[in-house]
Amino acid sequence: xxxxxxxxxxxxxxxxxxxxxxxxxxxxxxxxxxxxxxxxxxxxxxxxxxxxxxxxxxxxxxxxxxxxxxxxxxxxxxxxxxxxxxxxxxxxxxxxxxxxxxxxxxxxxxxxxxxxxxxxxxxxxxxxxxxxxxxxxxxxxxxxxxxxxxxxxx
Numbered sequence: 001x002x003x004x005x006x007x008x009x010x011x012x013x014x015x016x017x018x019x020x021x022x023x024x025x026x027x028x029x030x031x032x033x034x035x036x037x038x039x040x041x042x043x044x045x046x047x048x049x050x051x052x053x054x055x056x057x058x059x060x061x062x063x064x065x066x067x068x069x070x071x072x073x074x075x076x077x078x079x080x081x082x083x084x085x086x087x088x089x090x091x092x093x094x095x096x097x098x099x100x101x102x103x104x105x106x107x108x109x110x111x112x113x114x115x116x117x118x119x120x121x122x123x124x125x126x127x128x129x130x131x132x133x134x135x136x137x138x139x140x141x142x143x144x145x146x147x148x149x150x151x152x153x154x
Contacts, residue, residue, distance in 0.1 A: 002078065002125035003029045007049065007118055010042045011141070024114050026079075028126045031135035035079075035087050041111035048118040060115040071095050072104075074120045077113040080127045082134055089113040 005028035013034065015021050022042035023034040037045070044058050057065065067074065072095040081088035089110040094101045108116075117124050 001128050002080070003128070003131065005033065005079070005124040005126045007045070007114060007124070008032065009049065010046050024111065025141070026114075026124065026126065027138075029128075029131050029135065030138075031131060032138055032141055033079075033126060033131060033135050035110050035114075037111040041109075041115060044115045045111070045118060048115065060112070060119055064116060064119050067093065074116055074122050076122055077108075077117040077124045078127070079110050079113070079124070079130055082130045087130070087134075091116065 005026040008025040008027050011023045011025045011034060012020050013023055013036075021036055022039055023036050024042070024045055026033040026035065044060055047054060047058070048060070054061070064074070072093055074091060074093050076092040078090045078092065079087055080090060087110045089108045089112075091106040091108050091113055093104045093106065095104070096102070114124060116122075
């Protein structure tokens with residue numbers, strides 16, 4: 001079964017060597033799901049969440065514009081697998097051809113999928129299996145407003 005997730009924001013955690021790593025934090029099924037991402041992906045997601053305009057389109061903005069211009073739409077993002085510490089996502093999209101919807105499914109990195117989802121305001125769904133494997137209780141996170149970013153440990 002899939003559950004709808006909410007993007008809580010970008011967090012900062014520590015890796016095994018004590019270095020900072022960014023993560024997108026999803027809230028799903030009363031748990032938090034941190035997904036490690038690159039600094040560039042963190043910035044792309046944070047810019048979209050904050051509504052800050054960028055002088056030129058970022059990659060995800062360009063992709064959304066191209067999909068729209070070609071008559072398509074992103075319907076849903078699914079984070080549906082976790083193997084060897086790597087999350088896997090799918091983008092469900094559609095395009096109308098001769099008045100009939102044609103469905104497409106694309107494999108994607110979760111960071112790219114989330115960056116698109118926050119731009120088009122589509123649902124992010126996470127499978128029970130992923131939540132069971134990687135979900136964490138909210139108490140493990142410092143969500144203090146003064147901290148700016150969520151903090152967690154890996």
